[in-house]
Amino acid sequence: MRRLARLLVAALPLLPAAAGADEARVATGRALFVANCQECHGPTGEGGAGGDIRGMKQPEVARATRGFEQMPAFDLGEADLAAIVAYLAAN
Numbered sequence: 001m002r003r004l005a006r007l008l009v010a011a012l013p014l015l016p017a018a019a020g021a022d023e024a025r026v027a028t029g030r031a032l033f034v035a036n037c038q039e040c041h042g043p044t045g046e047g048g049a050g051g052d053i054r055g056m057k058q059p060e061v062a063r064a065t066r067g068f069e070q071m072p073a074f075d076l077g078e079a080d081l082a083a084i085v086a087y088l089a090a091n
């Protein structure tokens with residue numbers, strides 16, 4: 001029991017670090033989105049010339065950013081896509 005308590009205490013500092021990583025990813029996604037996507041999908045992905053894409057998952061975002069209907073193609077790596085998906089999920 002005491003050993004378990006010590007393990008829990010040891011794990012505590014990891015929790016804020018994990019939250020920080022998520023926040024950093026969302027912040028990166030926001031920057032990418034504002035620079036590349038906002039003009040057609042609005043500042044949070046709520047829609048405009050392009051549709052409402054809030055909450056869209058990685059497969060749809062990856063497919064769309066290769067060029068979709070009137071949407072231009074973007075050269076985005078996996079990490080950039082994941083960041084944009086995290087931003088869309090946070091809105």
Ligand code: HEC
Pocket residue numbers: 033036037038039040041049050051052053056060061064065068069070071072074084
């Ligand atoms: C020049 C305008 C324009 C820009 C810039 C743009 N899009 Fe789009 N996007 C569109 C249009 C038009 C559609 C298709 C019509 C619709 O969804 O209403 C679309 C559709 C989508 C879809 C939905 C695909 C589906 O399966 O329905 C996603 C996801 C998407 N865009 C993501 C992005 C992301 C991420 C970016 C930035 C990297 C971006 N778009 C930039 C115009 C744009």
